[in-house]
Amino acid sequence: MSRAAYEIVIGLEVHAELKTKAKIFCSCTTSFGADVNTHVCPVCLGLPGVLPVLNKKVVDFAIKAGLALDCEISSFSKFDRKNYYYPDLPKNFQTSQYDLPICFDGHLDIEVQEGKKRVGITRIHMEEDAGKLTHGGETITSSDYSLVDYNRTGVPLLEIVSEPDMRSPEEARAYLEKLKAILEYTEVSDCRMEEGSLRCDANISIMPKGSGVFGTRTEIKNMNSFRALERALNYEIERQIQVVEKGRNVIQETRTWDDEKGITLALRSKEEAHDYRYFPEPDLPPLVISEKWVKEIRASLPELPEARKERLIKDYELPLYDARVITSSKAMADYFDDCAALYPKAKIISNWLMGDLSRLLNAEGKTFSDCPISPGMLAEMLKLMDQGVISGRIAKTVFEEMFKTGKRAALVVEEKGLVQISDQSEIEPLVEQVLKENPQSVEDYRAGKERALGFLVGQIMKMSKGKANPNMVNDLLKEKLK
Numbered sequence: 021m022s023r024a025a026y027e028i029v030i031g032l033e034v035h036a037e038l039k040t041k042a043k044i045f046c047s048c049t050t051s052f053g054a055d056v057n058t059h060v061c062p063v064c065l066g067l068p069g070v071l072p073v074l075n076k077k078v079v080d081f082a083i084k085a086g087l088a089l090d091c092e093i094s095s096f097s098k099f100d101r102k103n104y105y106y107p108d109l110p111k112n113f114q115t116s117q118y119d120l121p122i123c124f125d126g127h128l129d130i131e132v133q134e135g136k137k138r139v140g141i142t143r144i145h146m147e148e149d150a151g152k153l154t155h156g157g158e159t160i161t162s163s164d165y166s167l168v169d170y171n172r173t174g175v176p177l178l179e180i181v182s183e184p185d186m187r188s189p190e191e192a193r194a195y196l197e198k199l200k201a202i203l204e205y206t207e208v209s210d211c212r213m214e215e216g217s218l219r220c221d222a223n224i225s226i227m228p229k230g231s232g233v234f235g236t237r238t239e240i241k242n243m244n245s246f247r248a249l250e251r252a253l254n255y256e257i258e259r260q261i262q263v264v265e266k267g268r269n270v271i272q273e274t275r276t277w278d279d280e281k282g283i284t285l286a287l288r289s290k291e292e293a294h295d296y297r298y299f300p301e302p303d304l305p306p307l308v309i310s311e312k313w314v315k316e317i318r319a320s321l322p323e324l325p326e327a328r329k330e331r332l333i334k335d336y337e338l339p340l341y342d343a344r345v346i347t348s349s350k351a352m353a354d355y356f357d358d359c360a361a362l363y364p365k366a367k368i369i370s371n372w373l374m375g376d377l378s379r380l381l382n383a384e385g386k387t388f389s390d391c392p393i394s395p396g397m398l399a400e401m402l403k404l405m406d407q408g409v410i411s412g413r414i415a416k417t418v419f420e421e422m423f424k425t426g427k428r429a430a431l432v433v434e435e436k437g438l439v440q441i442s443d444q445s446e447i448e449p450l451v452e453q454v455l456k457e458n459p460q461s462v463e464d465y466r467a468g469k470e471r472a473l474g475f476l477v478g479q480i481m482k483m484s485k486g487k488a489n490p491n492m493v494n495d496l497l498k499e500k501l502k
């Protein structure tokens with residue numbers, strides 16, 4: 021049987037590092053990339069006799085994310101200890117939330133082929149991150165030594181758990197992309213997947229179509245890009261189908277994704293919640309959240325991706341596709357808004373953002389937030405095009421130079437001598453020459469082959485190194501060919 025005979029069930033658990041300045045239970049900094057074990061204190065090192073103090077900002081951010089995901093906010097919640105052997109968390113328990121998480125019963129809408137689809141959000145809870153282990157060899161058991169860096173220990177995390185509502189790897193990807201956008205818009209996390217500040221685990225199972233009874237699921241860890249998530253899920257679906265078709269049972273276990281080999285590998289058999297022996301954290305009082313507190317945070321919510329998309333369509337008459345791409349990243353949407361305030365043709369801005377600018381940024385591994393061309397610089401260049409100073413073709417060259425050097429359009433045009441030729445007396449000799457050199461095309465055009473005109477225009481543009489005003493070239497050619 022093929023994949024079409026099965027229904028796929030996917031749920032995601034996403035960990036987002038919060039953008040607070042201090043850790044969740046102490047005042048150590050959360051900044052990334054420092055020397056090992058320099059951002060530590062007795063609290064996050066778990067030394068005896070210390071007491072945690074909850075960072076209020078963490079709660080603010082959790083409520084904010086919860087509201088943006090249409091969750092209920094618990095008026096009463098508490099912290100719990102999740103007991104486990106954590107070599108990178110020296111207390112040997114993780115302070116997390118268990119039966120009373122701060123947010124629950126939310127949802128997030130994703131775009132699928134058939135239109136909109138709602139994915140349920142079961143819960144969002146706050147917890148502390150663990151440190152980072154570096155093994156001397158391949159694994160913790162085969163290495164001669166392992167090193168541990170506690171800088172990340174105690175950095176606040178939100179764990180966002182979805183319902184098993186997704187039915188394909190593409191839907192899982194769409195969910196993660198939308199979730200990332202919402203966390204960026206609300207500015208609770210910087211969502212840098214490559215730095216591990218947004219991490220994703222997936223639960224996945226298969227069942228025969230129409231059965232309604234979920235199969236045994238596996239959990240996949242260690243996927244740190246959208247592409248890895250899609251690849252890992254596709255691999256795991258095929259693996260589970262093969263297991264079932266051989267008449268065997270899928271084993272409930274945790275698997276890890278090996279991005280290089282493109283396979284998932286068994287890591288450990290799945291622990292149940294009771295294996296962790298959760299119990300209420302005695303060092304922290306229960307968390308009581310007033311309606312006033314929630315109201316204040318609600319008032320601080322920014323315009324979210326969905327609303328912004330609608331606004332771009334309504335105010336700028338952008339096509340749905342453009343509005344969706346631009347609002348998928350807050351930085352890109354901000355860039356668009358800034359540029360549109362300076363230049364009136366929104367669709368032209370959108371074309372540059374989705375085309376040349378995205379291409380150049382991707383090639384350099386940059387994002388819209390560290391773009392060397394500011395919205396004002398792009399607007400200036402577009403105005404030069406409108407004024408006829410540069411042609412569309414020259415603009416591409418100018419734009420690349422601006423991107424490379426950070427220079428303004430007018431300066432690039434001046435330095436490189438790229439001003440468009442709009443003087444008829446300069447263009448006319450070029451037209452004459454090309455007509456003389458291409459008698460066949462002239463004949464073809466006169467015989468009714470319109471395409472011959474395009475060829476002749478192209479030749480003239482080439483001779484002028486792209487600087488001739490294309491409208492003028494067109495007009496002159498047509499006149500001479502009459």
Ligand SMILES: [Zn+2]
Binds near residue numbers: 048059061064065
């Ligand atoms: Zn600390």
